Amino acid sequence: MKFLLFSNPLVKPLLLAAALAPAALAADAKENWNTHCMACHGKDGKGQTKAGRMAGVKDQSDAAYQASLTDEKMLTSIKEGVKEGVKEGGKEKMKPFKDKLSDDEIKALIAQIRSFKK
Numbered sequence: 001m002k003f004l005l006f007s008n009p010l011v012k013p014l015l016l017a018a019a020l021a022p023a024a025l026a027a028d029a030k031e032n033w034n035t036h037c038m039a040c041h042g043k044d045g046k047g048q049t050k051a052g053r054m055a056g057v058k059d060q061s062d063a064a065y066q067a068s069l070t071d072e073k074m075l076t077s078i079k080e081g082v083k084e085g086v087k088e089g090g091k092e093k094m095k096p097f098k099d100k101l102s103d104d105e106i107k108a109l110i111a112q113i114r115s116f117k118k
């Protein structure tokens with residue numbers, strides 16, 4: 001029976017897909033980060049990009065920074081955007097991503113940010 005299952009050409013792609021699924025999910029968060037966040041926050045969350053320096057992003061790899069934010073606060077900020085602490089008359093610092101990313105995608109991005117911690 002085991003032999004039959006594994007040699008069945010229809011079952012093989014399914015097994016392969018199941019084996020690859022976690023890796024594909026991890027790549028998604030990275031891909032979303034690169035597409036939507038990296039320009040300002042940098043590849044490593046340190047914000048050492050031209051746009052990041054202009055926008056004044058904080059170093060997300062900093063332990064004190066990480067400790068200052070709960071996952072819930074991050075979720076709200078990423079969904080609704082960041083406006084507080086603005087210098088030039090209420091200008092948006094970071095736009096809301098709730099129309100672009102699902103809650104699950106945002107949660108995966110928060111895990112990504114947590115992984116930047118030194």
Ligand code: HEC
Binds near residue numbers: 033041057
């Ligand atoms: C246009 C530049 C820009 C882009 C793109 C951007 N951010 Fe931001 N982000 C900022 C700025 C500016 C701040 C405010 C300063 C700070 O906290 O670093 C900020 C703040 C944050 C914060 C802290 C929020 C808080 O409550 O203090 C998180 C978390 C965050 N960004 C995550 C993300 C994620 C995830 C993405 C991609 C989906 C993203 N950012 C895309 C500029 C950007």
